[in-house]
Amino acid sequence: MEKAINRQRVLLxxxxxxxxxxxxxxxxxxxxxxxxDSAAYQRTSVFGDDVVIVAAYRTALCKSKRGGFKxxxxxxxxxxxxxxLLEKTNLNPNEVGDIVVGTVLAPGSQRASECRMAAFYAxxxxxxxxxxxxxxxxxxxxxxxDVAAAIKAGFYDIGIGAGLESMTANPMAWEGxxxxxxxxxxxxxxxxxxxxxxxxxVAHRFGVTRQEQDQAAVESHKxxxxxxxxxxxxxxxxxVSTKIVDPKTGDEKLVxxxxxxxxxxxxxxxxxxxxxxVFKKNGTTTAGNSSQVSDGAGAVLLMKRxxxxxxxxxxxxxxxxxxxxxxxPAVMGIGPAVAIPAAVKSAGLELDDIDLFEINEAFASQxxxxxxxxxxxxxxxxxxxxxxxxxxxxxxxxxxCVGTLLHEMKRRGKDCRFGVVSMCIGTGMGAAxxxxxxxxxxxxxxxxxxxxxxLLSKDAQ
Amino acid sequence: xxxSDCCYPCKQTNISTDLGLSFPQPVQxxxxxQPGSDLPSNQTIPIDNQKRDPKxxxxxxxxxxxxxxxxxxxxxxFKTPFNGYAVKFSPFYESRLAVATAQNFGIxxxxxxxxxxxxxxxxxxxxxSFDTADGVYDVTWSESHESLLIAAVADGSVKLYDLALPxxxxxxxxxxxxxxxxxxxxxxxVRRDSFxxxxxxxxxxxxxxxxxxxxxxxxxxxxxxxxxxxNPRHADVFASASGDCTIRVWDVREPGxxxxxxxxxxxxLACDWNKYDDCVLVSxxxxxxxxxxxxxxxxxxxxxxxxxxYAVRKVKFSPHRRGAIASCSYDMTVCLWDxxxxxxxxxxxxxxTEFAVGVDMSVLVEGLLASTGWDELVYVxxxxxxxxxx
Numbered sequence: 001m002e003k004a005i006n007r008q009r010v011l012l013x014x015x016x017x018x019x020x021x022x023x024x025x026x027x028x029x030x031x032x033x034x035x036x037d038s039a040a041y042q043r044t045s046v047f048g049d050d051v052v053i054v055a056a057y058r059t060a061l062c063k064s065k066r067g068g069f070k071x072x073x074x075x076x077x078x079x080x081x082x083x084x085l086l087e088k089t090n091l092n093p094n095e096v097g098d099i100v101v102g103t104v105l106a107p108g109s110q111r112a113s114e115c116r117m118a119a120f121y122a123x124x125x126x127x128x129x130x131x132x133x134x135x136x137x138x139x140x141x142x143x144x145x146d147v148a149a150a151i152k153a154g155f156y157d158i159g160i161g162a163g164l165e166s167m168t169a170n171p172m173a174w175e176g177x178x179x180x181x182x183x184x185x186x187x188x189x190x191x192x193x194x195x196x197x198x199x200x201x202v203a204h205r206f207g208v209t210r211q212e213q214d215q216a217a218v219e220s221h222k223x224x225x226x227x228x229x230x231x232x233x234x235x236x237x238x239x240v241s242t243k244i245v246d247p248k249t250g251d252e253k254l255v256x257x258x259x260x261x262x263x264x265x266x267x268x269x270x271x272x273x274x275x276x277x278v279f280k281k282n283g284t285t286t287a288g289n290s291s292q293v294s295d296g297a298g299a300v301l302l303m304k305r306x307x308x309x310x311x312x313x314x315x316x317x318x319x320x321x322x323x324x325x326x327x328x329p330a331v332m333g334i335g336p337a338v339a340i341p342a343a344v345k346s347a348g349l350e351l352d353d354i355d356l357f358e359i360n361e362a363f364a365s366q367x368x369x370x371x372x373x374x375x376x377x378x379x380x381x382x383x384x385x386x387x388x389x390x391x392x393x394x395x396x397x398x399x400x401c402v403g404t405l406l407h408e409m410k411r412r413g414k415d416c417r418f419g420v421v422s423m424c425i426g427t428g429m430g431a432a433x434x435x436x437x438x439x440x441x442x443x444x445x446x447x448x449x450x451x452x453x454x455l456l457s458k459d460a461q
Numbered sequence: 462x463x464x465s466d467c468c469y470p471c472k473q474t475n476i477s478t479d480l481g482l483s484f485p486q487p488v489q490x491x492x493x494x495q496p497g498s499d500l501p502s503n504q505t506i507p508i509d510n511q512k513r514d515p516k517x518x519x520x521x522x523x524x525x526x527x528x529x530x531x532x533x534x535x536x537x538x539f540k541t542p543f544n545g546y547a548v549k550f551s552p553f554y555e556s557r558l559a560v561a562t563a564q565n566f567g568i569x570x571x572x573x574x575x576x577x578x579x580x581x582x583x584x585x586x587x588x589x590s591f592d593t594a595d596g597v598y599d600v601t602w603s604e605s606h607e608s609l610l611i612a613a614v615a616d617g618s619v620k621l622y623d624l625a626l627p628x629x630x631x632x633x634x635x636x637x638x639x640x641x642x643x644x645x646x647x648x649x650x651v652r653r654d655s656f657x658x659x660x661x662x663x664x665x666x667x668x669x670x671x672x673x674x675x676x677x678x679x680x681x682x683x684x685x686x687x688x689x690x691x692n693p694r695h696a697d698v699f700a701s702a703s704g705d706c707t708i709r710v711w712d713v714r715e716p717g718x719x720x721x722x723x724x725x726x727x728x729x730l731a732c733d734w735n736k737y738d739d740c741v742l743v744s745x746x747x748x749x750x751x752x753x754x755x756x757x758x759x760x761x762x763x764x765x766x767x768x769x770x771y772a773v774r775k776v777k778f779s780p781h782r783r784g785a786i787a788s789c790s791y792d793m794t795v796c797l798w799d800x801x802x803x804x805x806x807x808x809x810x811x812x813x814t815e816f817a818v819g820v821d822m823s824v825l826v827e828g829l830l831a832s833t834g835w836d837e838l839v840y841v842x843x844x845x846x847x848x849x850x851x
Binding site: 003004007008010011013014015414 | 566567568569615642661685704728730747771772774791814
């Protein structure tokens with residue numbers, strides 16, 4: 001330790017203007033590190049066994065039943081993103097150990113078969129297995145986390161976590177009868193509540209006003225429109241060639257969908273104020289301040305860092321932690337407020353350390369509540385819009401948020417180090433995952449213009 | 462000692478007796494600069510001429526027909542896991558570069574020596590790397606063997622590495638004689654068989670590749686010796702820069718130093734000889750200035766170069782241009798000067814985001830610069846271009 005102190009002293013004397021070795025009144029002096037980062041977290045941890053994300057892509061998200069994908073088979077939504085992962089990274093498909101697809105509403109076995117078929121369309125050989133996972137709205141994120149966990153456990157080195165939902169093909173519905181036992185268990189009965197009612201519960205219990213909700217919706221549309229206009233989504237959206245059938249004439253038209261069609265650039269508070277509450281009389285949740293019902297898919301390619309470096313693939317992000325928590329089903333929207341602190345804590349970080357958030361806007365009420373409860377800076381959350389503008393295809397959302405988050409972190413440069421993806425989950429849960437910016441293997445992006453010519457790193461400011 | 466066949470044409474020069482020393486006839490010299498390779502004296506490279514607003518970049522990408530600014534060659538970047546301390550181009554291969562790095566800014570932890578391969582149109586790749594128990598503060602290539610390099614390690618040892626041998630047999634040798642950190646190394650470019658190590662234990666040691674112990678120890682400085690550099694023309698002469706605020710010129714054949722230059726009021730962190738004038742050397746100091754001295758008239762500096770806003774960490778004379786000096790400083794910039802010109806600052810690069818502590822100019826490729834800093838990045842670029850990729 002003595003050696004370290006001596007070295008520090010020698011270096012400090014280079015910076016101190018005094019000529020004598022005695023203690024002088026100098027403008028520079030050593031002090032205990034007052035950096036904002038948590039001291040416990042090592043600044044540079046670049047280990048070969050980190051699980052890294054090398055590519056993340058999604059389809060455009062389109063309105064169900066009326067939008068661009070209304071006549072598209074679900075497997076035709078998944079196949080293009082899987083193929084994009086292979087093509088953009090030049091990966092040999094044989095090396096992929098598993099494909100895990102988060103998907104919610106479709107009948108389990110059928111959807112699992114559809115995903116297997118989609119893998120074949122995408123060019124994967126028969127040797128690559130496929131499975132699905134269902135934790136309701138977090139399924140896409142759960143898929144990514146499952147692949148990361150399997151890589152860490154050593155089951156395979158390269159995996160794909162994806163999400164897929166076609167709410168045109170599979171609307172939300174309950175098949176068969178309901179077990180009468182639910183009448184004895186309040187919380188079990190609450191699992192059957194329509195999502196909109198849970199939104200009203202959150203708004204009522206935690207005092208989120210209609211104005212706040214509409215404001216959040218306007219903001220979401222504005223940001224999403226700005227992102228689309230400046231071409232920010234071009235990095236992550238894979239164009240899908242499909243057909244649209246005109247409902248009146250039955251004519252088929254071949255189209256290529258590459259833009260989210262749910263975004264309303266001109267949404268204003270007054271337009272939203274006109275909408276009537278949909279779920280409860282005198283409620284606050286309207287179609288405008290709820291997430292849209294959409295079709296879409298997303299996929300994320302994960303592997304060990306040592307494998308990525310060997311292949312020379314740029315590292316988009318590093319998977320750090322994942323947490324799933326349970327909350328009261330009647331107010332399921334509060335999920336992120338519990339899940340985010342859990343995931344951040346298990347990463348050894350503080351909430352202050354997180355530079356960017358993607359919190360799913362299932363409903364403006366729960367989104368606003370979580371933002372206020374955690375005291376987060378709105379400038380860091382859903383900077384390119386959220387589910388109210390872009391859409392919420394249940395199983396795909398988690399995977400598409402990962403892609404949106406990591407691409408935005410890449411654009412923001414080295415300053416934007418940690419990001420969080422989180423969502424609430426129907427039946428009373430929440431999930432969150434912490435990602436770290438991919439550190440530079442070959443490419444450096446410092447996209448932000450510096451306001452002042454202060455070249456010190458964020459720690460030292 | 463016999464000198465092996467030299468690759469440069471031998472030329473008789475006038476023996477300078479002004480110092481009162483008798484130098485042997487020089488056996489090699491750097492070739493004279495080509496006519497036209499010097500920049501005209503009134504040309505200045507504009508500062509930050511390549512920085513572009515990211516929005517501008519995006520709109521440009523959206524409109525491919527807009528006229529693009531002149532295309533600069535993509536100069537790559539290499540990220541080291543530890544903080545950079547020194548870079549050195551190989552004298553044999555123009556695409557090879559050695560980088561000395563140390564963990565935790567060299568204060569506590571391990572070190573790593575990287576040998577990087579530069580490819581003309583692509584990224585920098587790592588050719589080899591060696592881990593050390595303590596930080597590596599400096600690295601130098603052997604002038605006699607193309608695969609040999611020497612690392613100055615912060616635990617006081619000097620380690621020899623041979624790239625031709627498998628990693629298991631490296632380091633070939635570890636010379637532990639200094640009692641404190643070894644700060645710099647320099648290989649004799651004339652004799653090509655010996656090298657100097659300067660240490661914070663106030664001594665300079667002379668070593669040869671074949672001997673396991675040092676040949677000579679020069680102990681005169683009163684504080685850390687930061688750098689010692691051989692004269693490019695005279696095989697036995699070297700200069701040393703020390704924290705006791707003096708530069709000393711030594712002759713190996715003499716028992717002690719032959720000249721003491723009280724060059725600055727503050728610590729002197731680096732020195733170098735002019736490759737085209739064997740009597741001129743440059744010193745860089747904690748007082749943020751760089752001074753050029755003529756040993757024949759050492760009371761007054763030939764030139765004082767001010768411009769850095771913090772201590773100057775390293776200086777190097779250009780092997781291609783008579784008056785050009787590259788310097789890197791704690792103010793995170795790398796500057797290029799020409800002391801023979803009225804407006805001396807001819808280039809300023811602020812690509813580093815932490816202290817810039819290592820800089821080198823390639824002997825084999827004219828105008829090629831490399832720098833590294835505590836931001837863990839190694840940049841290689843051509844003078845006049847932007848170190849960061851377009």
